[in-house]
Amino acid sequence: MELFSAREVSKSFVNHRALDNVSMSVPEKSIYGLLGPNGAGKTTLIRIINQITAPDTGEIRLNGRNLKPDDIYRIGYMPEERGLYKKMKVGEQALYFARLKGLDKKTAMKRLRHWFEKFEIQSWWNKKVEELSKGMQQKVQFIITILHEPELLIFDEPFSGFDPINTNLLKNEITGIRDRGATIIFSTHNMGSVEELCDHITLINNSKSVIEGPVNGIRDQFKLDIYRIGFEGDAQKLYDVLSPAYEVLELTGGRAGHHARIKVHSKSTENVLLKLLMPHFHITSFTEEIPSMNDIFIDLVQQKTKVNN
Amino acid sequence: MTAKTSIVIAREYLTRVRKKSFIIMTIIGPILFAAVIIGPAWFATLEDREVRVVAVIDSSKLFIGHLPETDYLRFEYLENTTVEELRENFDDTDYYAVLYIAHIIASTPSAVQLMSDRQPGMNIRMHIANALEKELERQKLAAYDIEDIDRILESVRTRVSIRTIIWQDDGGEKESFSELAMIVGYVGGFLIYFFIFLFGAQVMRGVIEEKSSRVVEIIVSSIRPFQLMLGKIVGIGLVGLTQFLLWVVLSFVLVVVSQQLFFPDIGTPSSETVVAEELFTSGTLQQSHPVADDSHDRFGEMFASISSINFGVMLLSFLFYFLGGYLLYASLFAAIGSAVDNETDTQQFMLPITIPLIISIIVMMNAIMNPYGPIAFWFSLIPFTSPIIMMARIPFGVPFWEVALSAGLLVATFIFTTWLAGKIYRTGILMYGKKVNYRELWKWIRYTG
Numbered sequence: 102m103e104l105f106s107a108r109e110v111s112k113s114f115v116n117h118r119a120l121d122n123v124s125m126s127v128p129e130k131s132i133y134g135l136l137g138p139n140g141a142g143k144t145t146l147i148r149i150i151n152q153i154t155a156p157d158t159g160e161i162r163l164n165g166r167n168l169k170p171d172d173i174y175r176i177g178y179m180p181e182e183r184g185l186y187k188k189m190k191v192g193e194q195a196l197y198f199a200r201l202k203g204l205d206k207k208t209a210m211k212r213l214r215h216w217f218e219k220f221e222i223q224s225w226w227n228k229k230v231e232e233l234s235k236g237m238q239q240k241v242q243f244i245i246t247i248l249h250e251p252e253l254l255i256f257d258e259p260f261s262g263f264d265p266i267n268t269n270l271l272k273n274e275i276t277g278i279r280d281r282g283a284t285i286i287f288s289t290h291n292m293g294s295v296e297e298l299c300d301h302i303t304l305i306n307n308s309k310s311v312i313e314g315p316v317n318g319i320r321d322q323f324k325l326d327i328y329r330i331g332f333e334g335d336a337q338k339l340y341d342v343l344s345p346a347y348e349v350l351e352l353t354g355g356r357a358g359h360h361a362r363i364k365v366h367s368k369s370t371e372n373v374l375l376k377l378l379m380p381h382f383h384i385t386s387f388t389e390e391i392p393s394m395n396d397i398f399i400d401l402v403q404q405k406t407k408v409n410n
Numbered sequence: 411m412t413a414k415t416s417i418v419i420a421r422e423y424l425t426r427v428r429k430k431s432f433i434i435m436t437i438i439g440p441i442l443f444a445a446v447i448i449g450p451a452w453f454a455t456l457e458d459r460e461v462r463v464v465a466v467i468d469s470s471k472l473f474i475g476h477l478p479e480t481d482y483l484r485f486e487y488l489e490n491t492t493v494e495e496l497r498e499n500f501d502d503t504d505y506y507a508v509l510y511i512a513h514i515i516a517s518t519p520s521a522v523q524l525m526s527d528r529q530p531g532m533n534i535r536m537h538i539a540n541a542l543e544k545e546l547e548r549q550k551l552a553a554y555d556i557e558d559i560d561r562i563l564e565s566v567r568t569r570v571s572i573r574t575i576i577w578q579d580d581g582g583e584k585e586s587f588s589e590l591a592m593i594v595g596y597v598g599g600f601l602i603y604f605f606i607f608l609f610g611a612q613v614m615r616g617v618i619e620e621k622s623s624r625v626v627e628i629i630v631s632s633i634r635p636f637q638l639m640l641g642k643i644v645g646i647g648l649v650g651l652t653q654f655l656l657w658v659v660l661s662f663v664l665v666v667v668s669q670q671l672f673f674p675d676i677g678t679p680s681s682e683t684v685v686a687e688e689l690f691t692s693g694t695l696q697q698s699h700p701v702a703d704d705s706h707d708r709f710g711e712m713f714a715s716i717s718s719i720n721f722g723v724m725l726l727s728f729l730f731y732f733l734g735g736y737l738l739y740a741s742l743f744a745a746i747g748s749a750v751d752n753e754t755d756t757q758q759f760m761l762p763i764t765i766p767l768i769i770s771i772i773v774m775m776n777a778i779m780n781p782y783g784p785i786a787f788w789f790s791l792i793p794f795t796s797p798i799i800m801m802a803r804i805p806f807g808v809p810f811w812e813v814a815l816s817a818g819l820l821v822a823t824f825i826f827t828t829w830l831a832g833k834i835y836r837t838g839i840l841m842y843g844k845k846v847n848y849r850e851l852w853k854w855i856r857y858t859g
Contacts, residue, residue, distance in 0.1 A: 115853055151631040153840065178631045184624035189425060200417050201632040245628070 422645025617747030735797025
């Protein structure tokens with residue numbers, strides 16, 4: 102089931118086009134990565150989803166119908182640049198934002214108490230925000246974002262400024278929220294966390310959607326047909342055994358065993374390669390190299406730039 | 411929609427009235443006002459306590475023993491000393507000053523010198539000049555040898571005081587007191603000027619704070635930018651009203667209390683002043699009646715004139731023009747705040763806002779001197795200056811249609827400026843790192859989206 106979708110969304114500002122026919126489809130209860138280099142148009146898209154600005158053309162749908170003003174209560178947004186009133190007390194401030202998101206005072210207080218206990222930050226309630234460290238402020242911001250229990254959550258670079266322990270805590274919370282039924286759009290440059298968390302992604306570059314789909318599918322699509330093989334036996338024989346369709350990129354090893362990276366040029370399967378090798382070597386490991394999201398990201402963005410130049 | 415604006419209003423209001431600076435201002439303001447009212451009188455009484463002795467060297471020998479002394483001013487007539495001798499030993503004497511009267515005084519009135527090692531007080535100089543004039547006059551008149559001269563002089567001396575009466579349309583009469591109307595008009599106009607600047611700047615700073623701390627991004631994902639702007643303007647306006655009302659109450663209490671402390675005898679109207687008031691209101695100064703005691707007369711005038719000002723009307727029109735002027739300017743201040751990244755960038759946009767306000771203050775001086783002149787009339791209609799100018803004119807009595815027209819124009823204009831500011835604000839608050847100029851602002855106004 103699709104919770105959110107954008108269809109052919111375009112948006113121009115006075116002298117540049119921020120979004121050009123961007124489409125995306127976010128499945129329900131998934132974590133969806135919105136990727137792209139700085140200035141690609143991610144923030145504009147997020148602002149459109151939040152109804153901060155309206156698209157020039159295109160459709161935005163939530164739950165299968167067009168976005169309407171009241172939908173802001175069903176969306177939670179944590180912007181990249183954290184925004185809190187520095188001179189305002191933490192508790193008061195959290196309550197203020199909760200009420201702006203439509204919660205009544207009583208419910209807001211109850212939920213705030215729950216989250217402050219969960220994060221063990223009850224003692225911050227009467228502190229001014231400026232007294233907190235950056236990481237502490239992020240926690241407060243996170244609570245503010247999710248307090249009204251939105252169906253759709255948008256996190257823009259949620260882990261920046263967090264230490265590893267708090268990053269983990271936050272990751273667990275985000276997956277926890279997803280497991281409880283919310284859908285998450287996750288905008289980041291941190292490809293490690295994309296692989297770890299995201300089910301689907303869209304990559305935006307130069308205002309255009311460059312690629313969209315499930316993370317696994319995209320990584321498959323960018324496979325270079327390179328296999329890593331661990332084996333024992335006479336390594337030199339490798340060159341004789343393999344036909345010209347196979348290229349040995351790298352060969353390392355010693356007494357304990359050898360490792361080779363082999364690129365397959367023709368359409369072939371793992372089994373064909375294994376069949377070729379098995380009579381001659383004792384195979385200890387066999388894996389296909391799957392490109393990291395990081396590589397794909399860099400690849401796509403640079404390719405685009407090259408084309409443009 | 412309105413419920414959310416009221417949440418914003420509540421935050422803007424509460425965070426400000428709980429600030430230390432607000433509480434300090436609330437307390438200091440009335441103390442300053444009271445000091446301005448009570449201070450000069452109190453200082454005057456303080457200064458007069460010192461007894462000053464002026465040495466008199468009178469070569470003309472006309473005035474010896476004739477200069478009138480007061481409780482704090484004595485004269486000592488020296489016969490066998492010269493000015494030079496006195497000057498040399500001046501530090502060893504206790505004299506405040508030396509008065510030298512040349513013998514040609516009768517023919518050359520400027521042949522008088524008051525010498526001291528510091529600037530002699532103006533009141534002393536005036537007292538001496540006055541005394542010399544009177545004494546010379548008396549002696550010259552005496553030279554004509556007229557019988558009963560003192561009695562004649564007494565009976566011809568008349569003090570004139572002008573009462574100004576305004577004929578009402580309904581045929582009635584109203585007594586006006588220009589001086590008091592001027593003071594009330596001036597204070598009212600100036601307060602509006604002060605409040606617009608003070609709280610308008612607060613709106614601007616608030617917008618800049620939200621923009622630079624990026625809070626605005628979160629808020630506008632919950633409410634419309636226009637609601638946020640309106641909430642801020644209204645919230646801060648209420649802070650201004652609260653401050654004003656607290657000032658009025660506290661100033662009143664302070665003035666009454668300090669009057670009781672410093673001038674216990676004039677705080678309550680005595681039977682004498684009631685008599686004086688009767689005398690005053692009866693409006694007849696009989697010739698046979700000697701000049702009424704100055705202080706009694708002034709009390710009567712004060713009572714009558716204070717009651718001539720309609721404080722209900724004053725308060726209502728102050729509140730209206732304060733709110734109207736504030737709403738007009740605050741929305742412009744908000745637009746400026748939204749267009750810049752920090753306070754130092756506000757300069758270029760501040761000028762067009764500051765100029766009409768400063769013009770208002772200058773025109774106000776003219777308006778309280780000549781409240782029905784064309785300058786006062788036109789500037790009290792122009793919405794950018796009317797809050798201050800009309801406020802200054804109202805104590806003098808302004809025809810209803812003028813007030814209604816000026817009020818209507820003001821309301822229409824602040825609706826327009828708020829709408830305009832909303833358009834700039836909506837784009838500005840989400841725009842970072844861009845040097846904005848007027849052309850850019852114009853684009854934002856025309857921009858729909």
